[in-house]
Amino acid sequence: MLKDAQGLVITTDSAKAIAAIDRFIDQALCYGRDSETAILQAIAADPTCALAHAYAAAYYLTQENRNSWQRALPYLQAAQQNFAKITTREKLYVQAILAWANQEIDVAIAIHEEITNKFSRDLISVQQGQYHYFYTGNKEKLLQIAQKVLPANLQNHYIYGMLAFGLEQCHQLKAAEKMARQAIALNIHDPWAHHAIAHIMETQGRVDEGITWMEAFADTWENCNSMLYTHNWWHIALYYLEQENYQKVLKIYDTHIWERADKQSPKDQVGAISLLLRLELRGVNVGNRWQAISPYLYSRIDEHALPFQDLHYVYALAKAGHHDWVNQMLVSMEYHTLSINPFLRHSWVEVAIPAARGMVAHANGDFNAAMMELKFVLPRLHEIGGSHAQRVLFEQVYHDAVLWTQKQSWVYAVS
Template identity: 85%
Template sequence: MLKDAQGLVVTTYSANAIAAINRFLDQMLGYGKDAETAVLQAIAADPTCALAHAYAAAYYLTQENRKAWQLALPYLQTAQQYCTKVTAREKLYIQAILAWANQEIDVAIATHEEIANQFPRDLISVQQGQYHYFYTGNKEKLLEIAQKVLPSNPQQHYLYGMVAFGLEQCHQLKAAEKIARQAIALNRYDPWAHHAIAHIMETQGRVDEGIAWMESFADTWEDCNSMLYTHNWWHIALYYLQLKNYEKVLKLYDTHIWERANKQSPKDQVGAISLLLRLELRGVDVENRWQNISPYLYSRIDEHALPFQDLHYVYALAKAEHHDWVNQMLQSMQYHTLSINPFLRRSWVEVAIPAARGMVAHAKGDFNTTVAALKPVLPRLHEIGGSHAQRVLFGQVYQDAVLSAQKQSWDYGITA
């Protein structure tokens, strides 16, 4: 058996498979666009390597859409087929990805924690543990799982970026900026560390500095996957939004966000939707951009990969006036809650579905219903995931609805 670049044993005798796995690790940790190619090369080099198959399944699961899930399952089945003689770490990792595929996110989290405890140099596992904490709203554990493996990974810039983001989400901004800058000093091409500082500067109102900072690294994002490429530009657009330079925001949307998006990617779609909504809340006419997005959302109606994503989809469909699709999606969300485990079900039933109704009401101009639906769930919106910068949008929708409802009431009183 051979070791990967992390110094961890992989059950394979193929040097080519190890080389491809190392490329995959670097691509995943660095949000590169060639992760899929790398992991498929690893499988081609050694079709019996269970870990390579599990990595492929994990890659497809990160796409958070039904087509990718279907691609993941055969790889996961093959990983299980060859897992009888693998190491304890590999076996745990396969179990974590199987739990993810089964939507047993609590089990997946517990398994990634076990890997972090026993094999702290397994940064892909740490990254995926953070991913699950992010989308279940547990910012403290998102930070903790990365911090606890720091002693085993000195000078590892990818991990520094992961810790920086966790610190930022826990409002430890000074410490977050320090370690993010350490990551970038080790490797200028670390987009997640750039991203962490984008959050910090936005939170602190360092708008001009944030623009200069992010734009100075934009050349390094050309080899990023579409998710982080568009998301980092999304952060730049938020800075210009704060400056009320709406023409610039629309230009960034058209050139670096929707234009460069993978139109089938849920995360790319969510970024585009959230930026259009932010613009409209400021009174900007986004013209036909809702209609341009909506055809790509039909396949999302019955998917329900993440409640955070669903709130964006259903709003965009309502804005594009696909009211039948909206009703179908709301009904489908309700039905979805019957088939998921209790760990996820509560947030769907008590937070996501009421919030979705509120978002639809806002899109339709029914502001009283928006206020009634969103007010009770705002304190719990962290449970459906997303960052502070992303979730603040729902509070803005609520505030807009409050003001609009008051205005409607006032106008009605005058005309009556």
């Protein structure tokens, strides 16, 4: 057995496998573009390393699409085949990823908590715990899972970026900025810390400062995966949106968001959709950009990786005029609720599905229906995940529907 760069034991005798695992961990924590390559190199170096297989499965699950889920399965099977001889931590991690693959998110969360209680240097487990808390709307736990391991990772810049994001989501903005700047003091090129400060400055209305801050680091994001590259540029676009510099926003969309997106990536698709919608809510003509996105969304109709994402997909399909696809997706969302565990089902049934109906109604110009559907779910939208900056979009759609309904009532009254 050997140890990784975090000081954690891994069941392998291959130094090459350890080096590749260390590379994978670093790439995963910095949202680098070489995560997949690194972990496949680890498996090639030691095909019996269960943890490497589990890391590969986790990587594919984070891609949030059916093809990647299917790619995860052989790696999970390989991890299980070598299960008997591995350490307690590795067994727990394999079990956490199996639970995730089975959509038993509550079980996965509990295991990640156990791992981080016993093995506080395991920042991959912290990151994946935060991921699950983020998409189940538990911002307090998202923060706490990072807070408890800070004493064991005081010289690791990644933990400060994780803490900064958790603190920001819990509205502790001063503490969040302090943590983000600590991360950057340790590593000026930490893109997740840049991202945390983007959130903070946006929340505080520091628009000009936010543009200067983010654009100063933009060149360093070339090494990020498409998700964080496009998402950090999405934050820059939001600043220019506040300045009403809509041509600049469209240019960012065309050059740094959709052009640089992995067109098959759900996260990249969601970022593009949400920016187009924000522009349209401000009266900007986005041309044929809805039609350019929509062909890539067909495979999302029956996928239902995350309810937060489905609300974006169904809106974009409606805006592109694919009404048959929209109806198919709404029905599919209903059927999906029959096959998931109760921990997830209530948020789909009580929040996501009525919100999806409201989003479709707004896209179709039925503002009264949009208002009625969205009104009662707005207080619970955090349950389906997303950040404050992302979820505010649904509030904007609701308020837009209210304004249009009031205008229509006024027209009827004077006529």
